[in-house]
Amino acid sequence: MTLRTEPFVINMGPVHPSTHGVFRMRVTLDGEVVVNLEPVFGYLHRGIEKLAEERTYTGFVPLTDRLDYVSSMSNNFGYCLAVEKLAGIEVPERAEYIRVIMTELQRIAAHLVSIGSFFNDCGAYFTPFLYMFRERERVIDLFEMTCGQRLLYNYMRPGGVSQDLPDEFMPALNKLIPQLKKYFEEYENLLQNNEILAARARGVGILPKELAINIGASGPTLRGSGIRWDIRRADPYSIYNRFEFDIPVGEQGDCYDRYRVRMEEMKQSLRIVEQAAKQVPAGPVRSKVPHLIRPPVGEAYSHIEAPTGDLGFYLVSDGGIAPYRCHIRAPSLMNLTALRDMIVGWKVQDAILTFGSFAITMGEVDR
Amino acid sequence: MANILGSGIIKGMAVTLTNLFRPSPTTQYPEQRLTVSRRIRGTQLVWSMERCTGCATCARTCPQGVIRIVTHQGAKNMYEVDTFEVDSGYCIHCALCVEACPYDAIFMGYNYERAKYRRNELVMPKSDMAIEHEQASGYYHPDIARTLPEQTLLVNWEKNK
Numbered sequence A: 001m002t003l004r005t006e007p008f009v010i011n012m013g014p015v016h017p018s019t020h021g022v023f024r025m026r027v028t029l030d031g032e033v034v035v036n037l038e039p040v041f042g043y044l045h046r047g048i049e050k051l052a053e054e055r056t057y058t059g060f061v062p063l064t065d066r067l068d069y070v071s072s073m074s075n076n077f078g079y080c081l082a083v084e085k086l087a088g089i090e091v092p093e094r095a096e097y098i099r100v101i102m103t104e105l106q107r108i109a110a111h112l113v114s115i116g117s118f119f120n121d122c123g124a125y126f127t128p129f130l131y132m133f134r135e136r137e138r139v140i141d142l143f144e145m146t147c148g149q150r151l152l153y154n155y156m157r158p159g160g161v162s163q164d165l166p167d168e169f170m171p172a173l174n175k176l177i178p179q180l181k182k183y184f185e186e187y188e189n190l191l192q193n194n195e196i197l198a199a200r201a202r203g204v205g206i207l208p209k210e211l212a213i214n215i216g217a218s219g220p221t222l223r224g225s226g227i228r229w230d231i232r233r234a235d236p237y238s239i240y241n242r243f244e245f246d247i248p249v250g251e252q253g254d255c256y257d258r259y260r261v262r263m264e265e266m267k268q269s270l271r272i273v274e275q276a277a278k279q280v281p282a283g284p285v286r287s288k289v290p291h292l293i294r295p296p297v298g299e300a301y302s303h304i305e306a307p308t309g310d311l312g313f314y315l316v317s318d319g320g321i322a323p324y325r326c327h328i329r330a331p332s333l334m335n336l337t338a339l340r341d342m343i344v345g346w347k348v349q350d351a352i353l354t355f356g357s358f359a360i361t362m363g364e365v366d367r
Numbered sequence B: 001m002a003n004i005l006g007s008g009i010i011k012g013m014a015v016t017l018t019n020l021f022r023p024s025p026t027t028q029y030p031e032q033r034l035t036v037s038r039r040i041r042g043t044q045l046v047w048s049m050e051r052c053t054g055c056a057t058c059a060r061t062c063p064q065g066v067i068r069i070v071t072h073q074g075a076k077n078m079y080e081v082d083t084f085e086v087d088s089g090y091c092i093h094c095a096l097c098v099e100a101c102p103y104d105a106i107f108m109g110y111n112y113e114r115a116k117y118r119r120n121e122l123v124m125p126k127s128d129m130a131i132e133h134e135q136a137s138g139y140y141h142p143d144i145a146r147t148l149p150e151q152t153l154l155v156n157w158e159k160n161k
């Protein structure tokens, strides 16, 4: 006797604990196997690119915080680089170092959230997540000390950073570095060789190299597939060419590899912070920039390696005080385009796991 | 080591066990309070009647356009501020107004507990923002920051467990 099965369509999301925001996957199932998947997004669309056109160049900085809200510092950084390129603004040396320290700490904090929520999706509900959050809290404390807020920092400005580091910052950072090292070690013991995790995540949700390149994936998603591509090395910006760090890559591009890449990347970020903290020079943190920046007519594109991937800002100026057009290359959105190919043929549980391993932020996908 | 089945799980359990004997880093919020940052951008703005000249630089800088200023010409070519209100329901607490003010008349607030039942209660008239009653935060004002208590940091927590 053969069992006749019928495809069944279910909507996962928009409000679903595993979708990291308001994202809907319309999956067609045959039994437990996914036969088709259609991502539906746009629930969090706020028109940030359009809003840029009616804000001054500095006034848009707080809105960039709201793109990838777990890595606001990186968004600030990418945007400020684009404005500086457009208007030809110089950045003081000290500000460059502060920016690097901040973005690398931010990368650690963002990866901690990504890894924690990845384990949530694996089914280790909230225990690893809270381990990660404890360490994230230490980093966030330092951000709060510097810029007064814990999530939407609005710290960088075209031409530097908004204000100097407080006196307590450096002692706290020097305490933080060995502590993070110790806790990273603890995470490795906690989960690296865990057999259940390996059985769950190894060989699941494979992103082949060719596909990864063709869809324009970036960040840990691309490096998990074994491609050594990091904007910090491939197209160095700011002062990244002064630091020593490695680019960790995965082997076959499964969920486990993406998790490993994030884990290793955090250690490399810590290495950069350590080097930068030793070299920070004294001096001003903000160059003389007019209150209303009026860049010459033209356009500029600059991109950085954000925790999710290659984050780019494209600005067009018509000589006024606000951008004529602002476009944001959102790495989360690009990575998401691989979702269908990676999930079709797998089971529903693997769909959730694969989606979780991208660690996308809906704020950035929908903008 | 890794190829003995179950060794990874046992290693993980050891980590869990050590954490069982560590003091908890969480606090029970309304009863126990941590000291916030000296530069906190609280849910409020603080404004000084004496220093403000009514130049409206802050209102023009605000990316959200939530500062409303009405002035009239007073004695000696000075503006007198009749209305100064901030709709803190739309304010994103970016502190760009604080950085822009040329006369140091507007500050971020140190207070962060300002939940209200209705949206219109969030509109702050100048009496709510007076620097005489409200503590200003040290954001962009290092002289005020020095007078505020030091922030509780989790990095210092291990030492005094």
Ligand code: SF4
Residues within 6 Å of the ligand: B051, B052, B053, B054, B055, B056, B057, B058, B059, B069, B100, B101, B102, B103, B104, B105, B106
């Ligand atoms: S608060 Fe400052 S910027 Fe705003 S009107 Fe008064 S003096 Fe001008």
Ligand code: SF4
Residues within 6 Å of the ligand: B061, B062, B063, B064, B065, B066, B067, B086, B090, B091, B092, B093, B094, B095, B096, B097, B098
């Ligand atoms: S904090 Fe920002 S949004 Fe709020 S009033 Fe000041 S400039 Fe406007």
